[in-house]
Amino acid sequence: MMKQEYEAWRFSVSEMSEAEIIAYFKWWGFTDELGHELTMCQPFLDLVAAVKKAEE
Numbered sequence: 137m138m139k140q141e142y143e144a145w146r147f148s149v150s151e152m153s154e155a156e157i158i159a160y161f162k163w164w165g166f167t168d169e170l171g172h173e174l175t176m177c178q179p180f181l182d183l184v185a186a187v188k189k190a191e192e
Contacts, residue, residue, distance in 0.1 A: 150191055157184050 149157055158175050166174035174180050 149187060154184050154188050157188075 152160070158181070161180075162173065162175045168174070168177075
């Protein structure tokens with residue numbers, strides 16, 4: 137039997153603030169092919185803002 141190494145994501149984006157969402161993705165360390173952080177990408181930041189605004 138295989139042991140699960142990682143826990144499932146137990147919360148939803150709707151429960152997080154914009155800053156928490158950005159910090160979560162920063163923690164994962166997503167980068168583009170040049171090494172730029174996803175969390176420094178304006179389209180990503182716009183997407184996070186749009187998701188949170190849609191929830192209002």
